[in-house]
Amino acid sequence: MIGTVRKLTWRRSLMALAAGLLALSTLSVGSAQQGEIPLNPEVSGDVEFWHFWGSPVRRNAIRRVVAQCQAELPNITVTETFKPWGDIWTANIAAVAARSGMPDVIVADRLQLPRDAADGIYQSLGDMVEADNIQSSAFWDFTWQQTLYEGESYGLPFETDVRVLFYNKNVLEEAGLDPENPPATWEELWAAADALDVKNEDGTFERIAFFPLYGNVGVDLWAMANGHEFVVDGQPVVDDPAVAETLEWMKRWIDRYGGWSEVQRFLAQYGAAPNDAFMAGGVVMKVDTAGYNSILNFYRPKANLADGSTPNMDWGVSLPPYEVEPATWSGGFTLSIPSGAENPEAAWEFIKCAASRPGQVSWARDTYSIPSDIAAARDPVLMADPAWGFFIDAMEVGKLVPFVPAYSNWIEQLNSRLESVWTDATTIEEALSEAQQEIDRTIEQNR
Amino acid sequence: MATRVTESQPVLTVAPKARRKFSRRRFNQGLTGYLFALPWLIGFAVFTLWPMLYSLYTSFTRYNIIGEPRWLGLRNYENIIFNDSMFLKALENTFWMVIVKTPIVIVAALTIAILLNLNLPGERGFRTIVYLPNVLSGVAAIFLWQWILAPNGLFNAGLELIGVRGPAWFTDPAWTKPGLVVMSSWWIGAQVLIYLASLKGIPKSLYEAAEIDGATGWAKTRYITLPMLSPTTFFLVVTSIIGTFQIFETAFIIAGAAGRDIALGGPGQSLLFYVFYLYNRAFGKVGAGGLQMGYASALAWILFLIIMAVTLVQLLLAKRWVYYETDGR
Numbered sequence: 001m002i003g004t005v006r007k008l009t010w011r012r013s014l015m016a017l018a019a020g021l022l023a024l025s026t027l028s029v030g031s032a033q034q035g036e037i038p039l040n041p042e043v044s045g046d047v048e049f050w051h052f053w054g055s056p057v058r059r060n061a062i063r064r065v066v067a068q069c070q071a072e073l074p075n076i077t078v079t080e081t082f083k084p085w086g087d088i089w090t091a092n093i094a095a096v097a098a099r100s101g102m103p104d105v106i107v108a109d110r111l112q113l114p115r116d117a118a119d120g121i122y123q124s125l126g127d128m129v130e131a132d133n134i135q136s137s138a139f140w141d142f143t144w145q146q147t148l149y150e151g152e153s154y155g156l157p158f159e160t161d162v163r164v165l166f167y168n169k170n171v172l173e174e175a176g177l178d179p180e181n182p183p184a185t186w187e188e189l190w191a192a193a194d195a196l197d198v199k200n201e202d203g204t205f206e207r208i209a210f211f212p213l214y215g216n217v218g219v220d221l222w223a224m225a226n227g228h229e230f231v232v233d234g235q236p237v238v239d240d241p242a243v244a245e246t247l248e249w250m251k252r253w254i255d256r257y258g259g260w261s262e263v264q265r266f267l268a269q270y271g272a273a274p275n276d277a278f279m280a281g282g283v284v285m286k287v288d289t290a291g292y293n294s295i296l297n298f299y300r301p302k303a304n305l306a307d308g309s310t311p312n313m314d315w316g317v318s319l320p321p322y323e324v325e326p327a328t329w330s331g332g333f334t335l336s337i338p339s340g341a342e343n344p345e346a347a348w349e350f351i352k353c354a355a356s357r358p359g360q361v362s363w364a365r366d367t368y369s370i371p372s373d374i375a376a377a378r379d380p381v382l383m384a385d386p387a388w389g390f391f392i393d394a395m396e397v398g399k400l401v402p403f404v405p406a407y408s409n410w411i412e413q414l415n416s417r418l419e420s421v422w423t424d425a426t427t428i429e430e431a432l433s434e435a436q437q438e439i440d441r442t443i444e445q446n447r
Numbered sequence: 448m449a450t451r452v453t454e455s456q457p458v459l460t461v462a463p464k465a466r467r468k469f470s471r472r473r474f475n476q477g478l479t480g481y482l483f484a485l486p487w488l489i490g491f492a493v494f495t496l497w498p499m500l501y502s503l504y505t506s507f508t509r510y511n512i513i514g515e516p517r518w519l520g521l522r523n524y525e526n527i528i529f530n531d532s533m534f535l536k537a538l539e540n541t542f543w544m545v546i547v548k549t550p551i552v553i554v555a556a557l558t559i560a561i562l563l564n565l566n567l568p569g570e571r572g573f574r575t576i577v578y579l580p581n582v583l584s585g586v587a588a589i590f591l592w593q594w595i596l597a598p599n600g601l602f603n604a605g606l607e608l609i610g611v612r613g614p615a616w617f618t619d620p621a622w623t624k625p626g627l628v629v630m631s632s633w634w635i636g637a638q639v640l641i642y643l644a645s646l647k648g649i650p651k652s653l654y655e656a657a658e659i660d661g662a663t664g665w666a667k668t669r670y671i672t673l674p675m676l677s678p679t680t681f682f683l684v685v686t687s688i689i690g691t692f693q694i695f696e697t698a699f700i701i702a703g704a705a706g707r708d709i710a711l712g713g714p715g716q717s718l719l720f721y722v723f724y725l726y727n728r729a730f731g732k733v734g735a736g737g738l739q740m741g742y743a744s745a746l747a748w749i750l751f752l753i754i755m756a757v758t759l760v761q762l763l764l765a766k767r768w769v770y771y772e773t774d775g776r
Contacts, residue, residue, distance in 0.1 A: 086703065090730050115731070119738050121513060267618075268598045268617070271594075407735040409735060412733065416716070419620075420715075423715075445735075
């Protein structure tokens, strides 16, 4: 009797152990590890992939991602097609409306994705996400949240970005400032500008220290650095003292450099990289996305110093100067499948591959844009560059501006009035209250 | 003083039977004509007429081009006329362009054509050079002109030589449209050629007769050249106005489509032209509704009515100043 019980117990525990091991093994095969998404190499088909990355840096970078995915998905043929930035989404809309000619995969603007999904431009990836058990926790939370429309994802987050301050260390040193400690607050920035501005005899400027509207930056970032929260309970708020103070601060910079038209004239002397104002020495500090780092690496600009020497420019990165708290924000893009695409299964395999860790690390390495996949963002290869660690830390102070379904373009009401503020055609109070009224009215109409 | 032939034409009297045969032949001839025209008629119906009528329908709906149109009645038109400040700004900018650019283009084209008609040596070469810009790609040329009209660009450098400080062409709201006019005056080659052809068609006998009577150069231009050219001028004025109302390419390249940090329409919304605004509405870059094809269709039909009205006014006025040789006036 005792012997039988012992045997039974032993067998039962053996079975339990086997079951446990089996369960564990299916877990590691079926679900995605942090940053690794399962691919199905059996799927075949042609995938037409539209993107707008035509610059020397990014064209080759996306080709590398495509090549990597081709290696892992031998039965799929991916054709990457460059479409100009001003044309790619309108061409896609026309193709979707005509129900033919749309790509299988397209790079979509993550910030507009819920609006575009509501219009029916992209198809829901909800079923495929569930079937492949994609873990949303693999991505930065805000990047995943912004892909959702009615609870389903309409694109896998691909790249995101973060806005930081690029500054010219050579010039800072020459002016007697500490190149390792750039201005961190608005006051320090204003004081530093006294040392960095170079004025001509006729009153125009040869070089300006900083301009809040130069670079990949707008009122929204500065208002957030002044502690303002733009969307409260789904309602955009622009008529607020924090925003008014921000506009006043920006106006001080405009007046410092001779007024709006004078500043425009100054900036119009410069063009695209490598002749942009920062690389050509016209502006000492510039807020731009981390990706600007890759462009600086590509062009290796020179710094023009007062003594006539032109050493290689040594640039530094830091957080955008703040008044209340450091802030930055992140845009980004997803890989989405337009409605009616011919090969959605093959498209999905390619999207998974490109959005997974190897694809995102390859992309980030070339372009310095931030992977939406957190594990990819902290990949040791990327972290080997000390600047990269700073970019990832900067993501931590990133502020999310929630999507407003009733009026996704609401910021246009503020942007369209700014110029009359800069030229003193309207006061800040008028502009903000008008903008707020228009936003509220439009949202009311669209409820 | 031409005498009119007033006797009536002789009328062919035929027996009824013969008349029926006559009309069948006429009918067959007519039918053949229509059959030959059928390919064009089908193309017109399918690619021009049908989309126009469909857009008239969608202008009364909310339509995002991917889903089905939803009937709204006159709401789009109401919103455009009473609630849309950008519509008014777009009209203002477009009318400015039409009123300023048309006379400049006509006068410049006429002057150059008259110069080319003087039969000086090298006329053929200059004719080619004047027409050359029309052959170039529009977009590339616009980029080129952005650089030429930059505040420190070639054009301002040239102005500095004569002691004038050039304005900030594409960054100063007051000077963006004049900058566009300067740029478009580069493209008058087609108008010059049309004028040149008409000039060569003016009978020399008129000039000789005038010279015998002692007419000066200016009198010859004013009383012979300009009236004889008036049909061409009329044609060019009408087509230039219609074309300028539809200005898009230059605005799109210079001002760009609206974005997150970019307000629509360039400095001071000075480059917000009608069709450019229509495009941004259609593709949801402006306003709250995402893709607003219905609204854009309404905008398009309003523009159609405006251009139609302007053209009708010109046609009515034409009777006063356009002289057609065959009229016998």
